[in-house]
Amino acid sequence: xxxxxxxxxxxxxxxxxxxxxxxxxxxxxxxxxxxxxxxxxxxxxxxxxxxxxxxxxxxxxxxxxxxxxxxxxxxxxxxxxxxxxxx
Amino acid sequence: xxxxxxxxxxxxxxxxxxxxxxxxxxxxxxxxxxxxxxxxxxxxxxxxxxxxxxxxxxxxxxxxxxxxxxxxxxxxxxxxxxxxxxxxxxxxxxxxxxxxxxxxxxxxxxxxxxxxxxxxxxxxxxxxxxxxxxxxxxxxxxxxxxxxxxxxxxxxxxxxxxxxxxxxxxxxxxxxxxxxxxxxxxxxxxxxxxxxxxxxxxxxxxxxxxxxxxxxxxxxxxxxxxx
Numbered sequence: 001x002x003x004x005x006x007x008x009x010x011x012x013x014x015x016x017x018x019x020x021x022x023x024x025x026x027x028x029x030x031x032x033x034x035x036x037x038x039x040x041x042x043x044x045x046x047x048x049x050x051x052x053x054x055x056x057x058x059x060x061x062x063x064x065x066x067x068x069x070x071x072x073x074x075x076x077x078x079x080x081x082x083x084x085x086x087x
Numbered sequence: 088x089x090x091x092x093x094x095x096x097x098x099x100x101x102x103x104x105x106x107x108x109x110x111x112x113x114x115x116x117x118x119x120x121x122x123x124x125x126x127x128x129x130x131x132x133x134x135x136x137x138x139x140x141x142x143x144x145x146x147x148x149x150x151x152x153x154x155x156x157x158x159x160x161x162x163x164x165x166x167x168x169x170x171x172x173x174x175x176x177x178x179x180x181x182x183x184x185x186x187x188x189x190x191x192x193x194x195x196x197x198x199x200x201x202x203x204x205x206x207x208x209x210x211x212x213x214x215x216x217x218x219x220x221x222x223x224x225x226x227x228x229x230x231x232x233x234x235x236x237x238x239x240x241x242x243x244x245x246x247x248x249x250x251x252x253x254x255x256x257x258x259x260x261x262x263x264x265x266x267x268x269x270x271x272x273x274x275x276x277x278x279x280x281x282x283x284x285x286x287x288x289x290x291x292x293x294x295x296x297x298x299x300x301x302x303x304x305x306x307x308x309x310x311x312x313x314x
Contacts, residue, residue, distance in 0.1 A: 010191075014236060015262075017196050063153070066146055066182065068189040069236060 001046060004056040008065045008072045009040035051076055090115040090309045092302075093130035095160075095176075097122040097151050101138030102173065102285060109285040110134065113302030125155040132169035132213070132305045133160055135176025137229075137283060147190060147232050148178030157183060169213035169305050170277045174230055177269075177279030186270055186279045187245070188237030193230065194262025202294040203228040203260055203282050205253040205268050212275040213308040215252055217300040224253075224297035228260050228268075228282040235263035235270075235281070245270055252278055 010016050016038045023037040043064055045056055056074045065072040092110040094117055096103045107117035118130050122140075127133070140151035151157060161183050164170045172180040180186045193199060202225055207218040218224070237245070242265055245251050252269035259266050261281070269280035284298030 013238075014191065015194060017192055017194050021196055063149065064145070066149065066189055068181070068187075069191060 002051050002076050002078055004045040004047070004051050004053060004074055005077050006043040006045065006056060006060045006064050006072055006074050007040060008043065008060070008070050009038065011069055011071055014069050090132070090306050091118050091128075091130045092116070092305065093118045093120040093127060093133040095120045095122060095133065095135050095156055097138070097140035097154060099139040099142055100136050100175070102136040102283065103138070105283075106134045106136040106173065106285045109288045109298065109302050112288050113299055113306060115302070115306055120156055122151070122154040122156050125159045127156075127159055127163060131309050132171070133163075134285075135160075135170065135172040135179050136285070137174030137176060140175055140179065143175075143232075146178075146182070147175060148180075148182040151175075151179045152182040161185060164272070164277050167274065167276050169308060171214050171301065171305070172277075172279040173283055173285060174233070174281055177281055178232065180277060180279045185272060185277050187241045188235055188270070190232055190281070191234045191236050192232050193234050193260075198229070198231040199233070199260040200229040201227070201260065203258075203268075204256040205282060206256045207253050209249050209252045209271060209275075211249065212252055212271045212278050212304075214271075214278040214301045214304050216307055217304040223256060224300070225287065225295040226282045226284050226298050227286045227294065230261060230281055233261040233263065233281040235261075235267045237264065242267075248273065253280060253282075 019038040026034050060072045092115045094103050094107045110117040178190045181189050205224050207222045210218050210220050250271050252271050254266040255268050271278045284301040287293035287295050287298030
């Protein structure tokens with residue numbers, strides 16, 4: 001069954017201290033060519049029937065994301081692309 | 088008649104006991120409200136206490152906003168019910184769109200726990216009328232996600248309308264924009280504050296008695312308010 005994936009990211013103008021902390025740790029791994037890191041959240045939704053992108057957008061707008069500070073995108077993915085799938 | 092001030096308990100609330108105690112010390116009758124019960128039991132005002140409602144899952148306050156009691160509180164607040172959101176309560180008020188902006192991770196990523204000086208800038212609200220304009224108060228701050236953010240137009244509007252209720256003085260503990268510690272709704276009945284006035288109401292347990300002013304303010308407000 002296809003799922004809907006919702007990606008939630010802080011808006012570009014909102015400071016992301018977690019991303020900055022990760023970026024600051026990278027030189028300790030020997031990585032010196034990363035300009036910035038931003039951290040977001042991926043949410044997978046499985047509907048009981050056919051996946052409904054409009055409904056997913058509504059859910060994202062009202063609960064999954066806070067439109068004051070975050071942007072989101074919704075998309076359909078096949079079950080084997082989702083994070084929970086085992087090869 | 089003694090004013091009845093409701094204190095909501097959500098799963099994960101921490102400071103509901105202290106908030107109820109502050110209400111009692113201020114001279115009102117605390118009424119414990121339960122997140123799953125939409126009934127407000129005839130209270131004259133409501134405090135949303137600090138803590139980690141619903142484990143802070145998703146975002147702080149995001150899930151509490153949908154609790155049955157919140158649906159009633161949101162309607163009542165739009166009708167003028169005084170509501171004070173402290174810490175997690177402030178986060179819930181922003182998530183419920185009763186207050187603009189949002190509270191995000193402290194800029195330095197550390198949980199900050201200390202006694203903090205605030206300057207009270209708006210004394211026209213239901214929760215701050217017992218203070219003098221510009222009065223400095225000492226109140227504990229304890230948060231991990233207390234960084235207040237809003238777009239510049241919203242911040243300008245809050246300042247122009249005198250809706251910045253309190254600012255941090257002597258160091259900003261979380262990176263809040265324009266040092267904002269507390270804001271109010273356009274009607275002045277809803278106030279969100281990140282530091283904890285309920286922890287500064289008794290010499291034995293707090294750094295000052297300055298927090299009491301928030302609770303005595305609402306009593307003054309209720310006496311003046313039409314029944």
